[in-house]
Amino acid sequence: MTQTTTPSGYVKNIWDSVKSTLVGMRITGKYLLQKPITVQYPDERLPIPDRYRGIHYLEQEKCIECLACARACPIDCIEMEAVRHGKELEWISFTLDYQKCMFCELCVYPCPKDCIHMGTEYAFVTFDRSEFKHDLLSFKGMDRAARERMKEAEAKKAAKAAGGASEASKSEESAS
Ligand code: SF4
Ligand code: SF4
Structure with a gap:
């Protein structure tokens, strides 16, 4: 059995459609004038709290290779x-x-030099799992200051040894 729409039912359907469209547009319009709360990541980023526990960073110059951090890691x-x-x-x-x-x-807590920290960087994406083993060093080998300190110490040691040898030869000469 087919149902026929009466003229009043037809008008009611049109009114319901217009009404629901207006309700929807009212909600859309309300948000249209508000400041957006989304950010265009990764070009924009939300501020990260200082206490955020992200990817570590190391102040390598201060580190003494005491292994306290490695031993504390569960x-x-x-x-x-x-x-x-x-x-x-x-x-x-x-x-x-x-x-x-x-x-x-x-x-972080057991470090005697306070040189390993949790940073605020969190994005670490790679296609290769081996890259998740991340090197925290900012340089390999020795830094320039350490190299100079080592040279100075070696020069002092050599001078001390040379001084000791000349003292010994003088005392030998005076004895003969
Ligand atoms: S202790 Fe180990 S597991 Fe915990 S943050 Fe440090 S490296 Fe990561
Ligand atoms: S605890 Fe600190 S000083 Fe010791 S190895 Fe770790 S980062 Fe370096």
Whole structure:
């Protein structure tokens, strides 16, 4: 059985359509005049709080390779390698494995030099999982200041040794 629309029902349908369109446009219009709350990431970024626990950064010049941060890490994310030249360090690597890291910050507190920190950077995207093992070093080898300090120490040591040798030869001469 087919239903026929009466003239009054037809007008009511038109009115309902117009009414629902007006209600929708009223809501759209309300938001049209408001300041947008979205940002065009990655060109724009929202401010990150200072206490945010993002990708670590290392103040390499202050680090003494004491391993306290690596020992404190509950899941062994941190590995480091350096060669010691007296008090100076020649850096080979200082890696943090972000496949395992849970950003707990436990590595930061035991550092005696306050040189490892959680940063505010959070975007770390790669197609290769091996790249999640991230080297925190800002330079490899020794920095210039350390190299100069080492040269000075070696020169002092050589001068002291030479002074000691000349003293010994003088005392030998006076004895003969
Ligand atoms: S944040 Fe936590 S899991 Fe990540 S390296 Fe530090 S101690 Fe390890
Ligand atoms: S605890 Fe600090 S000083 Fe020691 S190895 Fe880690 S970052 Fe370097």
